[in-house]
Amino acid sequence: MSETFDIIIRNAAVIDGTGAPRVRADVGTRADRIVRIGDLAAERAGREIDASALVAAPGFIDAHTHDDRMLLSDPAMAPKVSQGVTTVITGNCGISLACSPALSASIPPLDLLDSDGEWFRYPRFEAYRDALAAAPAATNAACLIGHTTLRAATMARLDRPASARETARMRALAGQALAAGAIGISSGTAYAPAAAATTQELIEVCRPLAGTRGLYVTHMRNEDERVLEAMDETFAIGRALGVAVVISHHKCVGKANHGRSGETLALIERTRAQQDLGLDCYPYTASSTVMQSGRAGQATQVLVTWSKPHPELSGKTLAEAARALGVSEAQAIERLKPAGAIYFLMDEADVRRILAYPQTMIGSDGLPHDARPHPRLWGTFPRVLGHYARDLGLFPLETAVHKMTGLTAARFGLQDRGVLREGAYADVTLFDPLTVLDAASFDDPVQPAHGIHSVFVNGEAVWVHGQATGARPGRLLHA
Numbered sequence: 001m002s003e004t005f006d007i008i009i010r011n012a013a014v015i016d017g018t019g020a021p022r023v024r025a026d027v028g029t030r031a032d033r034i035v036r037i038g039d040l041a042a043e044r045a046g047r048e049i050d051a052s053a054l055v056a057a058p059g060f061i062d063a064h065t066h067d068d069r070m071l072l073s074d075p076a077m078a079p080k081v082s083q084g085v086t087t088v089i090t091g092n093c094g095i096s097l098a099c100s101p102a103l104s105a106s107i108p109p110l111d112l113l114d115s116d117g118e119w120f121r122y123p124r125f126e127a128y129r130d131a132l133a134a135a136p137a138a139t140n141a142a143c144l145i146g147h148t149t150l151r152a153a154t155m156a157r158l159d160r161p162a163s164a165r166e167t168a169r170m171r172a173l174a175g176q177a178l179a180a181g182a183i184g185i186s187s188g189t190a191y192a193p194a195a196a197a198t199t200q201e202l203i204e205v206c207r208p209l210a211g212t213r214g215l216y217v218t219h220m221r222n223e224d225e226r227v228l229e230a231m232d233e234t235f236a237i238g239r240a241l242g243v244a245v246v247i248s249h250h251k252c253v254g255k256a257n258h259g260r261s262g263e264t265l266a267l268i269e270r271t272r273a274q275q276d277l278g279l280d281c282y283p284y285t286a287s288s289t290v291m292q293s294g295r296a297g298q299a300t301q302v303l304v305t306w307s308k309p310h311p312e313l314s315g316k317t318l319a320e321a322a323r324a325l326g327v328s329e330a331q332a333i334e335r336l337k338p339a340g341a342i343y344f345l346m347d348e349a350d351v352r353r354i355l356a357y358p359q360t361m362i363g364s365d366g367l368p369h370d371a372r373p374h375p376r377l378w379g380t381f382p383r384v385l386g387h388y389a390r391d392l393g394l395f396p397l398e399t400a401v402h403k404m405t406g407l408t409a410a411r412f413g414l415q416d417r418g419v420l421r422e423g424a425y426a427d428v429t430l431f432d433p434l435t436v437l438d439a440a441s442f443d444d445p446v447q448p449a450h451g452i453h454s455v456f457v458n459g460e461a462v463w464v465h466g467q468a469t470g471a472r473p474g475r476l477l478h479a
């Protein structure tokens with residue numbers, strides 16, 4: 001007696017996400033699961049796809065996103081599903097929509113999620129979770145709670161360490177969020193609203209992680225001269241609580257620090273022998289965040305991604321914006337704020353070394369609400385597959401896929417995701433290994449990638465033939 005299948009993907013090069021070499025096979029799904037991988041020549045399904053020229057991979061997991069609001073405001077998630085991404089990790093860099101205060105003024109970097117403040121309306125994690133359940137997105141999501149958000153929700157002034165009472169309040173909010181399904185806590189002490197937080201404040205706010213599988217994920221206090229010191233602080237927080245840590249968008253910023261990824265990766269490798277530790281990286285030499293004079297000073301070039309008072313200058317270089325405003329670049333930064341920018345400040349050799357490090361996951365750090373976003377929003381995953389793996393040979397395609405699937409699912413504790421095997425969820429991306437490549441560029445950043453054939457989330461097609469299908473099968477994932 002034959003089984004019934006909803007979808008059969010025929011004759012694909014199956015790259016299963018574990019790093020194992022590809023095998024040629026058919027993949028059969030039923031409802032939200034993969035039910036068979038093997039020879040299904042005798043079987044029929046309602047939907048059959050000839051994948052003889054395609055790779056079938058687990059849907060990609062974006063390890064580092066700021067998609068908290070896009071899940072609700074643009075649930076088709078086109079920048080993500082067009083790259084083959086089926087799950088996003090939200091709430092990074094200390095900023096989450098969940099547990100947010102009602103904001104009367106724009107607080108950078110919280111304004112990366114919404115410069116008008118209208119979406120800061122989920123005072124408890126449960127409210128955010130319920131909003132997502134009521135109006136699901138195309139992709140799955142697993143959510144971190146941001147320490148900076150907790151500070152803004154709890155403290156009248158952010159330029160000092162939290163008092164014992166404020167720390168207790170943040171710890172309680174974090175504990176409730178974890179109990180309600182958040183997978184961890186993020187911090188962003190590099191940014192002004194959290195810079196005054198002490199190591200002890202971070203440990204105490206993250207205390208509810210102890211004894212759970214939740215993670216501490218951090219945009220570290222420093223990514224330039226004092227990067228090793230910032231790493232030591234990160235490791236100390238993980239050790240104090242006995243929890244896994246993730247270093248976000250690992251990089252070495254500014255010319256004086258170019259080449260130091262050899263040192264930082266050696267420190268990570270030594271520390272991994274003693275504690276649970278991971279990291280993510282995006283495949284570009286330019287970063288992007290809110291407009292900051294410090295970052296601009298470290299960059300060889302700065303591009304304006306958005307500006308509230310001067311939206312017409314989005315896409316211009318800082319030098320062009322300064323000329324248009326008739327002021328110096330330093331004055332232009334102040335005139336443009338609140339604003340965002342792209343900063344060219346990394347070294348290609350560091351980017352390659354960090355990407356190639358076996359524990360490095362791929363995370364886009366894309367900023368979906370920027371007027372002229374960094375191309376990483378639309379290009380990260382196909383760029384790793386096409387440019388770095390295929391064209392430069394930095395690692396095999398199987399390794400590239402592992403860095404965006406199995407490695408990431410294991411790190412974040414996402415059960416039955418990130419692998420193609422019988423019984424796993426049917427999150428599947430079909431791509432052409434010969435043509436897959438990012439199309440988004442700094443000049444033309446809103447461009448779907450090449451070579452992504454079709455994308456399935458929980459057994460439903462969300463992207464086919466270069467179009468979002470409108471299906472919204474995404475779920476909130478718990479660790």
Ligand SMILES: [Zn+2]
Binds near residue numbers: 219
């Ligand atoms: Zn960050």
